[in-house]
Amino acid sequence: MDKILIRGGKPLKGEVHVRGAKNAALPLMAASLLAEGPCVLHNLPCLHDVFTMDKILSGMGVEIEFTGRYMTLTTPDTARPEAPYDLVRKMRASFFVLGPLLARFGRARVSLPGGCAIGTRPVDIHLKGLEALGARIRIDEGYVAAEGRLEGADVTLPFPSVGATENVMMAACRAEGVTRLNNAAREPEIEDLARFLNAMGARISGAGTDLITVVGVDTLQGVEHAIMPDRIEAGTFLAAAAGTHGDVTVMNARAEHITAFLDKLREAGAEVEVHGQHIRVAARNGLKAVDVATAPYPGFATDLQAQTMAVLTCADGVSRITETVFENRFMQASELTRMGADIALDGNTAVVRGVDHLSGAPVMASDLRASAALVIAGLMATRGETAVARVYHIDRGYERIEERLAALGADLERVRE
Numbered sequence: 001m002d003k004i005l006i007r008g009g010k011p012l013k014g015e016v017h018v019r020g021a022k023n024a025a026l027p028l029m030a031a032s033l034l035a036e037g038p039c040v041l042h043n044l045p046c047l048h049d050v051f052t053m054d055k056i057l058s059g060m061g062v063e064i065e066f067t068g069r070y071m072t073l074t075t076p077d078t079a080r081p082e083a084p085y086d087l088v089r090k091m092r093a094s095f096f097v098l099g100p101l102l103a104r105f106g107r108a109r110v111s112l113p114g115g116c117a118i119g120t121r122p123v124d125i126h127l128k129g130l131e132a133l134g135a136r137i138r139i140d141e142g143y144v145a146a147e148g149r150l151e152g153a154d155v156t157l158p159f160p161s162v163g164a165t166e167n168v169m170m171a172a173c174r175a176e177g178v179t180r181l182n183n184a185a186r187e188p189e190i191e192d193l194a195r196f197l198n199a200m201g202a203r204i205s206g207a208g209t210d211l212i213t214v215v216g217v218d219t220l221q222g223v224e225h226a227i228m229p230d231r232i233e234a235g236t237f238l239a240a241a242a243g244t245h246g247d248v249t250v251m252n253a254r255a256e257h258i259t260a261f262l263d264k265l266r267e268a269g270a271e272v273e274v275h276g277q278h279i280r281v282a283a284r285n286g287l288k289a290v291d292v293a294t295a296p297y298p299g300f301a302t303d304l305q306a307q308t309m310a311v312l313t314c315a316d317g318v319s320r321i322t323e324t325v326f327e328n329r330f331m332q333a334s335e336l337t338r339m340g341a342d343i344a345l346d347g348n349t350a351v352v353r354g355v356d357h358l359s360g361a362p363v364m365a366s367d368l369r370a371s372a373a374l375v376i377a378g379l380m381a382t383r384g385e386t387a388v389a390r391v392y393h394i395d396r397g398y399e400r401i402e403e404r405l406a407a408l409g410a411d412l413e414r415v416r417e
């Protein structure tokens with residue numbers, strides 16, 4: 001298993017290009033199941049999660065060509081609407097195939113997901129939403145077996161779940177009649193998905209707001225689509241810049257997608273400049289403590305919480321970080337403490353007392369964003385070497401992170417054990 005070895009203490013400097021968004025790519029790949037012709041996705045990131053979705057779709061009989069930067073997906077009428085446990089357990093986003101399969105084939109059998117170790121993460125909201133559209137659902141030996149002709153309905157989500165919003169929106173595209181999805185999640189990835197579906201011939205309005213209306217259509221055709229830039233990847237590089245007192249510009253990013261995060265960096269004393277699609281963060285002086293509470297979009301992204309905690313370990317003062325989206329999403333805290341951070345957990349709040357410096361240590365990645373936080377902490381550590389184990393978590397969501405950080409002046413390498 002690979003490790004990343006980091007000799008920290010160097011400010012990151014330079015420019016880095018952001019890849020296509022993982023959290024847009026996965027639902028877009030699933031949505032291609034709805035089209036009766038080939039779909040082409042551009043700007044696809046080369047990530048393990050993308051390879052997993054590729055395997056799930058190929059296993060159903062979807063014809064896929066992947067050249068590294070774009071992917072063509074063609075779903076024949078003969079595809080088998082089934083997603084097996086072996087693949088679905090690796091990635092919760094596999095569950096996104098349920099809505100499109102049901103809408104296109106009238107039935108689906110999809111394993112219940114596993115995914116990151118960040119709380120119980122049930123799929124009840126997805127299932128209730130699809131049932132409201134008329135799906136008959138039963139749980140059978142760890143699988144969700146769904147069938148039925150879908151009809152438009154008024155659906156109110158009890159919580160603005162990103163995945164449930166996407167699953168119900170995709171299913172509603174081919175349901176008969178009008179669906180109104182209330183308390184929908186507003187994440188930019190949902191807007192990207194709606195743009196793709198509308199280009200296919202769907203009739204979706206309101207994506208990006210909390211009321212999405214979908215007028216069902218009979219058929220959807222294949223289209224080409226360029227995936228939006230990854231806002232979490234952009235935020236991760238900018239957090240690394242702030243934490244190392246560096247000066248980094250992320251290119252091809254959308255500042256308006258991470259407003260809450262950039263506002264916190266400013267409040268902590270970092271310089272933040274936005275020029276069109278480039279975002280520059282510089283932190284020549286030390287940072288000040290700030291309080292952060294995660295929330296559904298447009299609030300502070302839970303996917304940037306761990307990286308922000310790493311940055312705040314050396315800020316001047318006491319920061320309080322409250323996680324409201326997931327339970328049990330402070331897996332990075334105990335590992336950061338092993339590097340010298342002072343973090344006390346109190347329910348869903350972490351109290352981070354700024355320390356003078358971090359020291360390198362062997363640490364273990366536990367989930368995707370926690371592992372990004374450990375890499376940032378390793379880059380910040382002014383003494384010793386950090387060895388981040390279980391790097392496969394990082395590879396789920398960051399493309400060749402060590403090479404891109406090295407290009408910013410970091411001293412790190414991947415080693416094979």
Ligand code: UD1
Nearest residue numbers: 023093121122123124125126160161162163164303325326
């Ligand atoms: C998506 C993102 C993930 C991000 C999360 C929140 C993708 C591929 N993943 O995950 O990176 O961290 O949004 O921004 O886009 N919940 C239920 N029942 C459900 C569904 C969700 O209780 O049926 C709960 C979850 O346990 C969690 C919260 O709702 O506590 C948010 O989950 P959700 O918005 O659904 O996240 P995902 O779509 O899984």
